Amino acid sequence: MLDLFGDEAPWVEPLAEGAVILRRRARQQGAALLASIAQIAAQHPFQHLITPGGYRMSVAMTNCGDLGWSSGRRGYHYSDVDSFNGRRWPAMPQGFLLLAQQAAQEAGFTDFQPDACLINRYEPGARLSLHQDKDEKDLRQPIVSVSLGLPAQFQFGGFARGDGVQRLLLEHGDVVVWGGPSRLRFHGILPLKPGEHPLAGPYRYNLTFRRAR
Ligand code: MD3
């Protein structure tokens, strides 16, 4: 049934060892999460980072929490200040933290204490090429991702760049917990198709909660 009010019950889809999709898990909080994102971005604007190789990323990013992820001449790193304005990242909103901890718990990861939340914004055509997330100190800690706004095709690969990839659609409110062996799988996002989302307009947003140190 068409879910205009976001009150359809979420459901669980196991994806791979250590990886679980909590479909629509964050739907009821979608508007509140987007409002918090707007507040964060008003102080720490979304920016298109320049990769160490000199390319401008098509995805725009900002962060909240004790640490934020960014790139610079030294490569990718976590930093306690935003290089755009030299100020500390805003605190993680209570609703963000609670959602991330509850989702981790539901996937079997107790005691997840994220200290970083990377916020990605995709505009039509924006993509994220296959990569691994391994800048965090303790790779036994999971990553929790929350998708909002326009849907995107997600690529879930293996442990080497050349391994085959599985494709799946991530939609508004979908939460995924990536832990165990899945923590080091290659993954990416195919170019976003243009559209208009009732709450997010022409964008897709993705929150990733991490324990960076
Ligand atoms: C699988 N973000 O920020 S979220 C990233 O939709 C990132 O913006 C994508 O990859 C996005 O690093 C994908 C899903 C995701 C996040 C982290 C993972 C999948 C993951 C870490 C390990 C394995």
Ligand code: FE
């Ligand atoms: Fe990633």
